[in-house]
Amino acid sequence: MNELKNSTDSDSRVGQRRLQKAGAETKRAETNHRFNILDVILILMAIAAIWLVIAVYSPTRIFGDSGKKVQITYTVEIIGVDPALAGSIAVGDEVVNAENFNIGRVIAEAEVAPYQIVSYDPAAGEVIMSDHPDLVNLLITMSATVSSDDVNGYNVSGQRIAVGRNITLVMSAFEGAGQCIGINEVGATEGGAK
Amino acid sequence: MTTGEKGDAGKTLRIGVLDIVIIVAVIALIVVALVRYTTDAGWLTPNRNDCSISFTVSGLRYTAFDTLQKGETVYLESGEAIGILNEAGFTPALFYAAGADGAIIDAHYPENTLIDVNGVIIGKFVSNNNGYFTVNGVHICPGVTLKAHTRTTDLVLNITAVAPSATN
Numbered sequence: 001m002n003e004l005k006n007s008t009d010s011d012s013r014v015g016q017r018r019l020q021k022a023g024a025e026t027k028r029a030e031t032n033h034r035f036n037i038l039d040v041i042l043i044l045m046a047i048a049a050i051w052l053v054i055a056v057y058s059p060t061r062i063f064g065d066s067g068k069k070v071q072i073t074y075t076v077e078i079i080g081v082d083p084a085l086a087g088s089i090a091v092g093d094e095v096v097n098a099e100n101f102n103i104g105r106v107i108a109e110a111e112v113a114p115y116q117i118v119s120y121d122p123a124a125g126e127v128i129m130s131d132h133p134d135l136v137n138l139l140i141t142m143s144a145t146v147s148s149d150d151v152n153g154y155n156v157s158g159q160r161i162a163v164g165r166n167i168t169l170v171m172s173a174f175e176g177a178g179q180c181i182g183i184n185e186v187g188a189t190e191g192g193a194k
Numbered sequence: 195m196t197t198g199e200k201g202d203a204g205k206t207l208r209i210g211v212l213d214i215v216i217i218v219a220v221i222a223l224i225v226v227a228l229v230r231y232t233t234d235a236g237w238l239t240p241n242r243n244d245c246s247i248s249f250t251v252s253g254l255r256y257t258a259f260d261t262l263q264k265g266e267t268v269y270l271e272s273g274e275a276i277g278i279l280n281e282a283g284f285t286p287a288l289f290y291a292a293g294a295d296g297a298i299i300d301a302h303y304p305e306n307t308l309i310d311v312n313g314v315i316i317g318k319f320v321s322n323n324n325g326y327f328t329v330n331g332v333h334i335c336p337g338v339t340l341k342a343h344t345r346t347t348d349l350v351l352n353i354t355a356v357a358p359s360a361t362n
Binding site for chain 2: 038041042045046048049052053077116118119120122123125127129150151152153154160162163164165179181182183
């Protein structure tokens with residue numbers, strides 16, 4: 001009788017152990033797929049590393065001096081065009097660049113300047129400068145609100161505005177490309193943007 | 195049952211050696227990258243020497259010269275700073291023409307037209323057997339043409355000389 005009881009107790013304990021083991025395995029399987037604090041830390045670090053790489057290699061800076069907004073006026077000189085084209089440029093015209101991004105608004109009538117040809121006169125032995133009979137230079141002055149920082153200077157819609165830089169101007173009735181020849185920060189104490 | 199729960203809770207927070215190694219590596223990577231790109235820490239960059247770069251910029255509009263200022267930082271197109279503008283001067287831009295006898299002669303643009311700018315940039319460059327390089331590996335030597343800019347002016351620099359700086 002005792003032996004039978006002992007045998008039944010033993011079977012029962014074995015069954016319980018099996019059940020416990022099965023339960024532990026199920027829990028272990030569940031914990032294998034659970035996010036813990038370590039996973040969160042690693043993910044955050046991975047995000048930080050990716051953000052850092054983008055920040056370092058991106059042409060536009062993400063941190064540091066991201067640039068303050070300032071109002072500037074700038075002038076682009078378009079060389080050797082038909083003088084009649086000056087009439088196609090109106091004060092208030094919105095200007096976009098070649099990528100169709102807004103880069104300002106025309107604030108003055110286009111100035112017409114002579115298109116000068118420099119050549120050497122061998123007979124006289126001197127350099128002479130003569131105005132082109134048919135073509136002129138157009139000086140177009142625009143105003144824009146730009147971001148300004150120490151490295152990239154003035155930028156509007158991804159277009160750097162700098163003296164000596166070629167800029168394409170597209171307006172409703174005129175399109176041309178020329179070089180920026182002057183920048184003024186509006187309200188600056190000195191004339192030129194330094 | 196209580197003991198089992200405690201055991202599971204302990205497992206979720208247990209950190210292995212590999213985890214610590216990964217965390218330390220990632221932290222080190224972030225710190226090094228931050229220090230490297232936000233400071234001028236010499237111990238993270240190759241040995242650099244003070245050098246002066248002489249350059250010319252040809253055919254600049256005369257008004258552009260006024261935008262250049264001594265002490266301004268000069269950057270490459272990539273945004274890498276290469277040094278400080280230390281000297282700048284200009285002469286009327288040069289062009290070539292046929293003289294009375296047909297020989298090619300030097301002529302200069304009239305005043306208030308085009309100028310050739312010459313100047314000196316002082317900077318720190320990596321020096322090795324192959325010459326001088328920026329930290330990012332751009333070769334700086336006579337004959338090289340570099341697209342560069344200051345804050346307000348775009349320049350195409352023709353490097354004419356590179357020499358160890360006297361300010362070293």
